[in-house]
Amino acid sequence: MTHTDKAPRTADRATGAAGPPAWRGGFGRLWTAAAVSRLGDALRGTALPLLAYSLTDSPLLISLVTVCGFLPWLLFGLLGGAVADRMDRRRAMWTVDMARGLLMAGFALAVATGRAGIGLLLALAFALTTLQTLFDNAATALLPALVPQESLTTANARLLTGQEVAHRFLGGPLAPALIALGAAFPFLADALTYLLAAGLVASLRTPPPARPPAAAGRILRRDLTEGVRELWRDRVLRAFCLSVALANTGMGALIATLVMVVKDGLGAGNTGYAVLTTGYGIGTVLGGLCAARVIAVAGGPFRAALLTAVLQTLLLVGFGTVSATGAAAVLLGLFGFAGTVATVLEATVVQQRAPAALLGRISGAFRTMSLGTAPLGGLLGGAAATAYGPGSPALLAAGLLGLAALALLPARPPVRQMPDSAPTGSGQIPHTAP
Template identity: 60%
Template sequence: MQAPDVGARSVAWRGGFGRLWGAAVLSSFGDALRKAALPLLAASLTDDPLLIASVTACGYLPWLVFGLLGGAVADRVDQRRAMWAVDVARGLLVAAFAVAVAAGHATIGLLIALALALTTLQTLFDNAATALLPALVDRDALASANARLLTGQQLAGGLLAAPAVPLLLASSDSLPYAADAATYLLAAVLVASLRVPAPEHPPRPAGATLRSDIAAGLCALWQDRALRGLCVATALCNVGMGALIATLVVLVTGQLGAGSGGYAAAMTAYAAGSLVGGVLAGRLARRLGRMRGVLVAGAVQIAALVVMGTVRDLVALVAAMALFGVMGMVWNVSTRTLMQERGPAEMLGRISSAFRTLAIAGAPLGALLGGAAAAGWGAHTPALLAAVLFVLAVTALLPALKSADSGQTTQTAR
């Protein structure tokens, strides 16, 4: 890939990175509005818990089915064009859904279809975005750029959107979806205005197919010792996260007796901690190296999970959730940056999709394990189960430590 001019590659609010940041934050805000409103709409349409849960579950399913394909496509096309085209398509889909809600034509089937369609498109968008960022900022600025992107998304989706949902719903049931559609279309304009050279894809071997491209991405991920260790560790962590998040409401409202207010406090603490983690991620990486930063983050999260699973006090749980959020953001920023630094530019979409697909697969499994653990041994046990899984994750990272901090790049064929 040709390097854009130096001025376009600094982490500055004016220019390419600022526009990408604005598009990401707008989309996160709109997504949070829709995701908060959809379960409420589903509950108004049916009292069947399985159908209501199906709407949320369908938000994960396309990653397992189409995630690898989305990465292969992202490496074959102009990522900037793919991103704005996907956002236009998502904006039109959600706008049509808002009209259906306003007209009283919403059904559970329509909600499920929307969730499937949007997440399928997201598999292309997210992998293209991961591959595009190194074309907008210098290699040394990737960590700072990722921290700003993830922190901005957490601020918009985790803190600002939540209080906006009741206000929008008070005016109209369709308004959160109309707002989401608007954010997609505005984000598309920002991405379309980026000025980066079209990627120069190397000639493909005769007979190359999407299947062979996907296989090459999986091989590239597996052959890099650091990325392989990170992927295994992240998948284990996501099993633990699935167990924790799926049952946290039972722990807070049931065992601690803190009610919905206590649950809101715990989730707000996690979101606020994530913002702090975005600020600390770069500093930890400079002091310790990226992989050591991930190891420290995982170790601190283990301690936070043990507190959640053993201490019967809301204040302690809220503090542990805040610390858990801080270190979760450190983990995410460092992981994404390592992927962009070590992966060949022409394979970043496929490496990203392989990593995310394998990692996301753990979340629904964890939710089932957490539910079973809570039912069998009490609401505090999923946090302790998550702590055990995080211990295994940190252990999986140890062999990759030297490889990651050596600064060597993957030697996969470029």
């Protein structure tokens, strides 16, 4: 299905209700590629913190692995969005996955030969995310070319659900078995999944996006600023972006120190770490399955986003104060449920409100401004854990999630306007004052 600038049905914007996307026409292959790639991410995500923990006992150095995994969004996120609007998005995605596959294969070799130090881990995290800035912006812009606008909420939910199933229920159990075979095996498997995903994406057949070609003499700097300007002029996108930025600061603090929370705070080993991540995974899968219905029951995107932010705040307070692994796993599972609903909302709001010709740039600006705060969170989390103990990063994250809920208030729809995120008939972003 070709991309269109026409406004989607208002029912989808108001309630999240929509027909399911067809598996044919490319969405099935994109879903498979996303699930396969996420399987590899799960293997690397489980092995990398444990490898970092074995190389250093410094909370700050361990947190820097997460910081380097987010910092490229701050440096290159806008550039990735601009490039995604200038080139074939399908080609951008499979080329990036090929590069990441080769990079991971080289890292696996370094681990196998005992040459992987903490410095190489930092460089790897930085390089992978640098490539991801182009991949994710291209993927966000590609999805509306594969499914109708009214199915975007369901399509995003299915993509996230498939990724989490592969991550938690395939990658989670498989990671310890591969680690037992040797420290390099999870990273080698990750390289293979990248290469397989690249082949699936390369097989997609999509028409070029319906956007005007770049004017003669158009400079890249103008593309970069245009995405930021259009994002900031939209009341709803601006509020969502600020909210996600605050939330991701908290998530950076939590993710960067989670291995220390499990091992030092809860006194659990690798098994405890697997229990917590599995609990989180169950929650995220259920959240993906229920996202559209949650949005509908909540009464629309704004209310659903506010509800999830408040719920996540309360859950993090509990997570930062419990001392039992089982209770922590339940709280983290509920946190994952709410987080997946929020992620579906964020992706769909950007895809539906941004014009097709600007979707890559607006997506890049959104991710740069929202994910660019995570490195700060990682540093704050490492500092908090060093000064106040392993439970403090979760409480810090709770405070930031509370601020994220407040940041959503400017997106509240006027009483006279329903649904809250309906676009203008031309498909352009409505520039509504807060």
